[in-house]
Amino acid sequence: MVALLAKELEWIDVQYWFSIFNDWSLVYVILPFFVFELIRYTVLKRMTMDLIKDSIANAITFVAFVSIEYILGILAVTKLYFWVHEHVSLPHLPLNWITIICCILLADFAYYWDHRMMHRIGIGWATHAVHHSSPHFNMSVAYRFGPMDAIFPILFSIPIVMLGFDPILVLLSEVFVQVFQTLLHTEVIKKFPKPIEYIFNTPSHHRVHHGSNRQYWDKNYAGMLIIWDRMLGTFEPEVEEVRYGIDKPVDSTNPITIFLHGLQRLVKQMKKTEGIGNKLKLLIKPPGWEPK
Amino acid sequence: MSNTKLFFISIGIIALLAGVPHITANLSYANTTEIVETPKEKIISEVTEAEPFEEEETINESPFLGKWRASFNYDGTMGYMIVRITSKKGKMVGHIIAYEDDLGNSEGAKDLVLQFKKEKKSGWSAIYTTEYENETYQIPCTVKLLSPSQLQLSYDYYGFSDIETWTKEK
Incomplete structure (x- = not known):
């Protein structure tokens, strides 16, 4: 078994399998599922113009996010990641199943901490609040991104490259985690059997994460495995019905307003806060922090 | 949960997930016969073409050959x-x-x-x-x-x- 898992693989095969999940899942799972959700909204008489506009706004924020990601990608991936891999990395790991599985798990763990940081520091929340600002919960919300959502993950993926993992494998693993996360944005699936709910992040756990109910704040940061939350003290089960959104709603379906509202609020708060030190602290202190 | 506890749990997880592939990679290398890496100098010298390859099977007359x-x-x-x-x-x-x-x-x-x-x-x-x-x-x-x-x-x-x-x- 170990010999099989340690057997060297070819890049072309690995990229092929990743593309099946990372790239093509949009066609064979995500879009069909979103259509199903729209039908469900219609049947339940919950289909509103606000929901349609909100979904369109989500798609537009995604385009803006991808544009930023693409520009950063050229810089970070081809230059920084490869430089780190070449100069400040442990011995390079061979391409085999053990490396791939461990890389995906590390990418998932990095996602947990990246996500937790985005919730717990002012500048992180200024961008990530965009994702949480929708009052709805469906597949399109998974594509609702903020302007700096592409920047913070780099801080957490570089250490994985430093551990000897190939930069391309790290990127493919990050996308793998992100696609898994996308599939959790639904109200259609209630709960899975207990063993699955115990180990994996599920729609139920992620609904909690999107809840504006006080007990659901800053819980269930996981990407794929909910065990990270269980181990690190941030797990909360879905009990009370979830109210989606943030405590101060955006009340807009304008994609530009949505995309920039977090940063606008942060800048506004910085302007009215006295002292350079306090203004800077707003960037790194938890959201809602005020100087004494 | 205290920050110290969070730190040590995280370090443990990272050490495990990074350690396993490194250990198995080292074990795999140890199990294979010694590989002598030939330095690939790109300095152009006056040596002519390398010794010819062993006769290899040609299955067709592909224009790539x-x-x-x-x-x-x-x-x-x-x-x-x-x-x-x-x-x-x-x-x-x-x-x-x-x-x-x-x-x-x-x-x-x-x-x-x-x-x-x-x-x-x-x-x-x-x-x-x-x-x-x-x-x-x-x-x-x-x-x-x-x-x-x-x-x-x-x-x-x-x-x-x-x-x-x-x-x-x-």
Whole structure:
């Protein structure tokens, strides 16, 4: 078994399998599922113009996010990641199943901490609040991104490259985690059997994460495995019905307003806060922090 | 949960997930026979073509088979590589058999550079083995014939894209 898992693989095969999940899942799972959700909204008489506009706004924020990601990608991936891999990395790991599985798990763990940081520091929340600002919960919300959502993950993926993992494998693993996360944005699936709910992040756990109910704040940061939350003290089960959104709603379906509202609020708060030190602290202190 | 506890739990998880592949990689290397790495000096000398390959099975008369000349730029050194594409057990592979400079000086080599995988409408999908900053990369590429004496190799690998044209040697 170990010999099989340690057997060297070819890049072309690995990229092929990743593309099946990372790239093509949009066609064979995500879009069909979103259509199903729209039908469900219609049947339940919950289909509103606000929901349609909100979904369109989500798609537009995604385009803006991808544009930023693409520009950063050229810089970070081809230059920084490869430089780190070449100069400040442990011995390079061979391409085999053990490396791939461990890389995906590390990418998932990095996602947990990246996500937790985005919730717990002012500048992180200024961008990530965009994702949480929708009052709805469906597949399109998974594509609702903020302007700096592409920047913070780099801080957490570089250490994985430093551990000897190939930069391309790290990127493919990050996308793998992100696609898994996308599939959790639904109200259609209630709960899975207990063993699955115990180990994996599920729609139920992620609904909690999107809840504006006080007990659901800053819980269930996981990407794929909910065990990270269980181990690190941030797990909360879905009990009370979830109210989606943030405590101060955006009340807009304008994609530009949505995309920039977090940063606008942060800048506004910085302007009215006295002292350079306090203004800077707003960037790194938890959201809602005020100087004494 | 205290920050210290969070820190140590996280370090433990990272050590486990990074340690397992490193340990298995080391064990795998230990189990294989000793590999002696030949330093790949790119200094052009006066050596002529490397010793010929063993006779290899030729299953068909593919127009790709034979010797090809391709230019290269390695750390600012311009030159040519001579690639021999052969067929063995139904699979075509290309080996660099010599490096040459503009003056015709050459150095022998025997490095795998191209592995043909699958024939497609647009040409052959293949793996192109190349070096960049002392690191070897295996890049998925497409190889197609432009004419009986010209071969085009193209790739787009995470921002690195190029189209090479190789010419057939007589």
